[in-house]
Amino acid sequence: MNASVASMNIALVGNPNCGKTALFNRLTGGRQKVANYAGVTVERKEGKFNTPQGKSVHVLDLPGTYSLTPSSPDEAITRDVCMGKISEVALPDIIVCVADATNLRLHLRFVLELQQLGRPMILALNLMDEAGRRGIKIDSQALSRELNMPVVETVAVQRQGAEALAQQLDLPLPTGTVPKHADLHQRVREVMGIAVTMPEQSDSRADKLDRIVLHPVLGLVILTAIMFLMFQAVFSWAKPLQDGVAAAIGWMGSNVSSLLPEGPLNSLVTNGLFGGLGTVMEFLPQILILFLFILMLEESGYLPRAAFLLDRFMFAAGLTGRSFIPMLSSFACAIPGIMATRSIQDPRDRLTTIMVAPLMTCSARLPVYTLLIGAFIPRTEVMKIFNLQGLVLFALYMAGILSALLVSYVIKKTRKDKSEHALLMELPRYRWPNPRDIAMGLWERTIIFMRRVTGIILSLTVILWFLSSYPAPPDGATLPAIDYSFAGRIGHFMEPLFAPIGFNWQICIALIPGLAAREVAVAALATVYAISAGGDDAAAQALSPLLAAQWSVPTALSLLVWYVYAPQCLSTLAVIKRETNSWKQVFISAGYLFALAYFASFATYQLARMWS
Amino acid sequence: MLLSELALGQSASVVSVEDAYPEDAIAQRLRDLGFVSGELLKVRAVGPLGAEPILVKIASSQFALRRNEAARIQITLASSP
Numbered sequence: 001m002n003a004s005v006a007s008m009n010i011a012l013v014g015n016p017n018c019g020k021t022a023l024f025n026r027l028t029g030g031r032q033k034v035a036n037y038a039g040v041t042v043e044r045k046e047g048k049f050n051t052p053q054g055k056s057v058h059v060l061d062l063p064g065t066y067s068l069t070p071s072s073p074d075e076a077i078t079r080d081v082c083m084g085k086i087s088e089v090a091l092p093d094i095i096v097c098v099a100d101a102t103n104l105r106l107h108l109r110f111v112l113e114l115q116q117l118g119r120p121m122i123l124a125l126n127l128m129d130e131a132g133r134r135g136i137k138i139d140s141q142a143l144s145r146e147l148n149m150p151v152v153e154t155v156a157v158q159r160q161g162a163e164a165l166a167q168q169l170d171l172p173l174p175t176g177t178v179p180k181h182a183d184l185h186q187r188v189r190e191v192m193g194i195a196v197t198m199p200e201q202s203d204s205r206a207d208k209l210d211r212i213v214l215h216p217v218l219g220l221v222i223l224t225a226i227m228f229l230m231f232q233a234v235f236s237w238a239k240p241l242q243d244g245v246a247a248a249i250g251w252m253g254s255n256v257s258s259l260l261p262e263g264p265l266n267s268l269v270t271n272g273l274f275g276g277l278g279t280v281m282e283f284l285p286q287i288l289i290l291f292l293f294i295l296m297l298e299e300s301g302y303l304p305r306a307a308f309l310l311d312r313f314m315f316a317a318g319l320t321g322r323s324f325i326p327m328l329s330s331f332a333c334a335i336p337g338i339m340a341t342r343s344i345q346d347p348r349d350r351l352t353t354i355m356v357a358p359l360m361t362c363s364a365r366l367p368v369y370t371l372l373i374g375a376f377i378p379r380t381e382v383m384k385i386f387n388l389q390g391l392v393l394f395a396l397y398m399a400g401i402l403s404a405l406l407v408s409y410v411i412k413k414t415r416k417d418k419s420e421h422a423l424l425m426e427l428p429r430y431r432w433p434n435p436r437d438i439a440m441g442l443w444e445r446t447i448i449f450m451r452r453v454t455g456i457i458l459s460l461t462v463i464l465w466f467l468s469s470y471p472a473p474p475d476g477a478t479l480p481a482i483d484y485s486f487a488g489r490i491g492h493f494m495e496p497l498f499a500p501i502g503f504n505w506q507i508c509i510a511l512i513p514g515l516a517a518r519e520v521a522v523a524a525l526a527t528v529y530a531i532s533a534g535g536d537d538a539a540a541q542a543l544s545p546l547l548a549a550q551w552s553v554p555t556a557l558s559l560l561v562w563y564v565y566a567p568q569c570l571s572t573l574a575v576i577k578r579e580t581n582s583w584k585q586v587f588i589s590a591g592y593l594f595a596l597a598y599f600a601s602f603a604t605y606q607l608a609r610m611w612s
Numbered sequence: 613m614l615l616s617e618l619a620l621g622q623s624a625s626v627v628s629v630e631d632a633y634p635e636d637a638i639a640q641r642l643r644d645l646g647f648v649s650g651e652l653l654k655v656r657a658v659g660p661l662g663a664e665p666i667l668v669k670i671a672s673s674q675f676a677l678r679r680n681e682a683a684r685i686q687i688t689l690a691s692s693p
Contacts, residue, residue, distance in 0.1 A: 066641070066644055066645060067641065067644040069637075069640055069641075069644065071637060071641055102672060103671075103672045103673055104672075105646060105671035105672055105673070106645065106646055106671060106672070106673045109644070109646065185646065185648045185651075198672075207656075210656065210657065210667075210674075211657075214656075214657040214667060215657075216658070216659070216660035217660070219660065220660055304676075307676075308657075308659065308665060308667065308676045309659065309660060311659060311664070311665050311676065311678070312659050312660070312661035312662055312664045312665070313661060315678075316661075321665070321676070420632075420638070420680060422638045422641075422678070422681055423665055423676055423677060423678045423681065424638065424641060424642070424645075424675065424676075424677060424681055425675065425676045426645075426673060426674065426675050426676075427667065427674040427675070427676060
């Protein structure tokens with residue numbers, strides 16, 4: 001390696017939980033790009049930064065790995081990139097192996113294994129501050145001598161934390177042959193004996209915390225409390241923020257609309273654009289609060305502990321404790337949830353989790369629930385403390401969770417391959433969530449959500465507005481204008497299929513865009529009823545009483561149940577395609593959800609009719 | 613004895629990890645994670661239902677293992693201090 005080269009490729013490699021991603025964020029700042037490796041669903045994170053001497057460094061953040069004998073697609077990618085077997089990425093000029101200074105006994109073995117590849121390497125000793133706090137003394141010069149590679153100390157959470165690494169990249173690397181070791185564990189013990197002094201006591205604070213957090217009874221109480229707090233935050237703390245967003249969009253809409261002349265364009269902008277967009281944008285605060293909780297739980301090291309507590313329950317239902325994290329994310333949106341299944345190594349467990357994740361009530365279903373519950377369920381008190389509306393909402397969430405457990409149980413029972421499923425999960429140390437990493441995670445989510453809103457949802461709303469407005473009714477028409485439109489015709493065409501579950505043709509129209517993005521169903525109903533009422537804006541705003549007057553209670557209940565199972569939105573199907581790389585799984589998933597939705601709605605509608 | 617038989621709070625040292633079947637990837641991973649002869653370990657916690665999974669502390673790491681996985685690991689009780 002020549003120090004005068006103006007640019008170089010490096011790869012960050014390390015065990016899971018070594019703080020590699022924090023170091024990557026620290027090195028690259030906002031200058032990063034996330035994509036996938038061709039043909040597999042492994043995240044490819046890249047970024048750029050400059051060394052103090054102006055060398056431009058392209059850095060690849062490889063998936064965390066315990067060993068070069070891979071046990072998941074992620075780990076296989078890391079091995080293949082380090083060996084230069086992947087054509088789309090250049091063989092890294094330098095492998096920067098990141099190791100947790102507090103856990104060298106585990107991490108050094110991988111450093112040695114990686115070194116056997118014979119590539120130029122630097123060891124980044126991360127979390128040096130934490131090691132110092134625990135009384136772990138590391139002689140990094142001795143370590144460097146023993147390993148025959150440069151060793152730099154980094155603290156990824158501090159501003160200067162990555163500077164030593166950047167400086168090291170300006171220096172030439174030592175050359176020499178790599179010593180072979182028959183027993184890597186034995187060699188780690190030797191190196192540790194020379195360069196590391198461990199304290200007598202292990203980290204007693206973390207041990208005490210674990211005794212409470214992992215306690216069979218207390219642990220479950222804490223988990224329940226955290227979940228309760230999270231949903232409380234999503235549903236009540238987000239309210240003022242949501243009202244703010246709604247007000248801002250309403251204000252913009254009325255200003256823009258007053259600038260435009262009356263006519264189709266004005267109707268498009270007011271009803272289609274601001275009406276549809278506004279309904280959806282209101283859910284951004286809820287999604288962000290949910291992700292804030294999930295990111296903090298993840299960063300703090302709590303989520304794997306929750307997975308530990310729940311593993312036996314979830315295993316009985318055909319899942320694994322690891323499924324807890326993706327399923328929790330699915331309450332915000334099934335897309336990140338399904339993407340989070342990448343952390344499940346067993347392909348069967350992963351597929352089952354992907355299949356049932358859409359049954360978790362995602363935030364896009366909330367607008368539908370809120371609208372229908374507000375219109376049809378009375379605010380009666382139940383046992384003096386509960387409100388019937390709240391109970392119905394809770395029941396809808398529970399219906400989703402129980403159905404997911406039931407479906408995964410059926411998958412487990414019908415699966416032919418009954419070989420062993422492994423858990424084998426490391427519980428990382430606790431740490432304070434770093435505000436910088438949390439903020440970057442939230443920002444990523446906001447961008448994804450905004451892209452979705454502005455792309456799919458916006459174009460759908462506009463298309464729906466067009467279909468509901470054209471063709472215009474003929475002269476002397478007696479029925480409302482929408483009956484003559486394309487949307488009206490489609491709705492009437494679909495009605496016979498959905499009549500047994502109590503849906504009228506207006507609902508049928510709303511189901512179509514609801515397939516693309518569930519929350520649009522509400523906007524669609526608003527558009528359809530607004531245009532039926534003669535383009536009157538007031539009617540759209542007062543959708544809830546209008547529905548209460550026009551629909552029967554069995555119809556409303558049937559639609560609520562429909563959305564518990566509703567075949568997932570197109571973006572979820574697209575993610576399932578990408579993550580499983582199989583159209584078959586997409587069809588199975590959409591098919592079984594459609595069948596469940598139809599059957600459950602049918603039962604609800606018929607039972608409710610008999611009852612009332 | 614096997615790690616799956618070790619009681620909560622007890623310490624032991626690893627003797628070996630046995631393959632449950634030929635080319636046992638789970639056993640290989642356990643060895644990579646540091647379950648090798650002479651290493652000290654301790655059961656730190658057990659799950660709330662059926663005492664599964666178990667949380668094993670080994671060196672400075674902690675791993676959650678199901679009893680099936682732990683049954684691959686031969687141990688010998690550490691002499692009590």
